[in-house]
Amino acid sequence: DAGVIQSPRHEVTEMGQEVTLRCKPISGHNSLFWYRQTMMRGLELLIYFNNNVPIDDSGMPEDRFSAKMPNASFSTLKIQPSEPRDSAVYFCASSPGGLNTEAFFGQGTRLTVV
Amino acid sequence: SQQGEEDPQALSIQEGENATMNCSYKTSINNLQWYRQNSGRGLVHLILIRSNEREKHSGRLRVTLDTSKKSSSLLITASRAADTASYFCATDEGGSYIPTFGRGTSLIVHP
Secondary structure (H helix, E strand, C coil): CCEEEECCCEEECCCCCCCEEECCCCCCCCCEEEEECCCEEEEEEEEEEEEEEEEEECCCCCCCCEEEEEEEEEEEECCCCCCCCCCCCEEEEEEEEEEEECCCCCEEEEEEEE | CCCEEEEECCEEECCCCCCEEEECCCCCCCCEEEEEEECCCCEEEEEECCCCCCEEEECEEEEECCCCEEEEEEEECCCCCHHCCCEEEEEHHCCCCCCCEEECCCECCCC
């Protein structure tokens, strides 16, 4: 397996534009997580899916952020409209689920909003 | 919210020395994990210790867990320059099985 695949690796966009980040989890993993990493706030959990269902989205900053998981092999995180303070590295991670909570991370998407 | 907090924030040592990092957390947990992150890369899982375990080894890594003190330590023995990275602990708050990360310890190993 190629591991968790995220795209794009880098994204530079203008304030107000819509941004969509994509993630392909490891096949067979039941849990998927989106995290955001900044120097100021560290690594924050944004949303957690289990079997494609959003279980905990309490970390989503505001209504501008939305996440979907239409099937077991694909998830998106959308920001609309984007703001400069959204600039960060966004990570997707998947894990087998249940008692096995070892998370496998993608390489991340570095988002810059200017 | 950060559940685990690592200490120290930064650590600089010479190759061959041991490196010890600590993690403290606030609520009950099912397990505690340690991850490593090289600059510009994703996190890589190092080791998981369950709440009923006290110590675990993996190669040059030794992890301890003290649930009474809500703390864990990661020891890297005979460090190498290639160990230079940030190290994070992750706990599952309240036994949720959702990894919640601390801010990490930045380790620099000088050759």
